[in-house]
Amino acid sequence: MTQDDMPRTVRTLLRELDRASLATILPAEPAGWPYASLVLVAVDHDLSPILLLSDMAEHTKAIKADGRVSLLFDGTGGLDQPLTGPRATVLGRAERIADDRLKARFLARHPDAALYAGFKDFAFYRLTVDRAHLVGGFGKIRWIEAAELVPPQAEGLAEAEAAIVEHMNADHADAIQLYATKLIGRAGDGWTMTGIDPEGIDLRRGGEVARLAFDEPLRAAGEARKALVALVGRARALP
Template sequence: MNEAKTPERSPGAHIRSLMRSLDRATLSTGMVNGDGWPYGSLVMTAADQDGSPLLLLSDLAEHTANFNADPRVSLLFDGTTGLAEPLTGARVSVLGRVKKIEDERMAERYLRHHPSARMFAGFKDFNFYRVSVERAHIVAGFGEIHWVEASNILSERVPELEEAEAGIVEHMNEDHADAIQLYSSVLLGRDGEGWEMTGCDPEGCDLRLGGAIARLDYDAPVRDADETRKALVSLVKRARQSAAE
């Protein structure tokens, strides 16, 4: 998925946006049985409400053995796909420590983003993990290179919205599929029928159609279900006005 970096967006906000809008990354760990040699693997990701990466991983995987010995990891999020000149696009290496979680809300958030992963989630040798971000390095084109600390990357946690998210997503998919279709086709210019919402956070909502994903940002951050409803209604109005022009 490609996105243009707007001038007013800070490097930290740009990093958070990449983590939210992409569904996979390259996980780098140090080989426990290989004298610390770096080991890279493809993992499917979701971002928690604050932007922290969430993972579902097998105990049998090489990377799991590696970070069980040393929890320090790096995740490379690549936002350059499809660009004629990939090196002009944005990519970010996120450094942090990975930790196993037993949090139903986080697990469900991941599984809404990756429905096919439900078949693995119940296996005893699969577990959910959260990466506690410490800092990140973003390269977003010539002269746009920054190291950014976690305090400037992650957004503030909003407990009211965390609790309400599952209900909002279910309501939108069951009762407002037409609105979601307007978001995808009119506001995001994405093809296909049957887009569904997979998550919402303080800054926007996430959509999926089969293997395709899309990210739609709000005009302003929200803090609870009522503010989310108003933001979604505003986006519908904008989409209908654009479609009528």
């Protein structure tokens, strides 16, 4: 992994994982102590993490007092030597949001959350990323500023995403299954698409998530169909 690869490694980690460890600063006794908790995460097209939090949770009380937080994305699962694997800590400020598109992106990533997302004591939060600290393995360590983490942008894709995902799941479930089994090497039936961004697509099957990257980033929403068809062709060409 070169220095130039590190920002993309961080973006890939954030998009591959559907959960993270959230660290906040407790406002009440024991005030001032760091507090870590497990949260479900979705990541927007601009790499902003999206959270759904309960008002009763300690981390939510902490965020209301001080929005500075960090999220640890751990990509070392399943490795014989975890310390050789990548993990990234993202620092930023969390704020409550009322954005229907971000809510929809989170719920597509975590469909079971729809059971409680509408409760009065739950709300969505968006993290504005300030910087990230990547540990990519032994000796592969670097602070990365937010400007370096900005992903490629595809004109109109964020607005078209919900329709693309709905169409793929309704009319091309066989293609999604090929993506998962042939191109990613995942087992089982029933994979669905939960998101598409300029750098790839997100899939889910029950409690399992998967990420499939495009060969080249999309530059506009109109390029999505061509890229998805090309992935099907590649999958069908495999034994």
